[in-house]
Amino acid sequence: MSAYEDVLAWPLIVGSDIVSAHRALALVQEAPGRLELQTTCSAFDAVIVPAVLGADLLVLADRRGQDPAPVPSLVYGTGETVLLVAPGTAAPLIGVAGVRVESGPGGRIALPPSGGSRWDTWPWALDEPTPATLSDGGCLLPLLRTAMASTLTS
Template sequence: MELINTCRPDDAATAYSTSLHWLLSVGYRHRPRQGCTCTEQNCPVPGAHPRPDSPVYVGPELIVQELEQSPGAGIIAWTTRFDALVLPRSVGLATMAALDQIAQVPCIVTDDAVTLLVLPATGRFARTFHPDLEVRSGRSNWIALPPSHGTRWDTPPWVPQTSTPVALLHGVDVGCRLGGPSSPESSSELAGSNPLPPTTTPSE
């Protein structure tokens, strides 16, 4: 099978849309030596945050067309098919070291943060495990996906060498490992974590 190339915006958007059924939008553009098209002089995430007027796409064709016309634009995923746990980079990397021993947890890394993906509507259960955790959940929240400027996958969201989505863990199973080894407070079994449910693409 051909590997998914998340360095190419059109390939990445197609994979996120068709294989993972994520709702996507096109973000602001990052311009080398000119910064973000949002015009904020010191934008903290240039080319990696949503435009207020950007439509939400449920299939790959239109978003690929827009990306081809918008070099340097970010790819934005709305947190409907997953919850995102955003952590300071040092805490997130320590968490990944613990999680790598037990499961493949999708993980996006930036210079300052690590974002872990868990089952939708379960991120809130991880809040009590670390004071610096930010939970993003629901249609009004978002994350920037690779190859948006400054982002990369540490652990991609599909089984290696395939386009099959990995089984996301419950927020508790990830939360109890935030910052390091497992805590005895976990209330759910890893072996019982379920894969993403089937999704149908809504009609326009």
């Protein structure tokens, strides 16, 4: 949990309070399953899609190699995938059916270990403590269209 604070410099929120990683861990352990750990979408835009669509999109992105770069992503127990892209770049995805965008300091997402969420692709390098490079959200639009078309024909 300290990577959220130390590596990514993301604010951690429990309830309505911004807390340290140490305090967040203590609160979550005191009330397992009852408190949600969140962050604002200041350092990224969050693109939220149904899990099946998200999985297809990530496979397509992997097949393309490094364009876009590996997309940090979360899988929620509610059946959603959250893709993190560079801040202010997800606007082209607003209004696409089945896509929700959270952006800026008013946008929030839940972070692991909350509510059965887990990282599919980490937002930091596992071999050294550096944040992942975030892709432009617009790069996801053609992949999203392809994934949606293949989901509809499956």
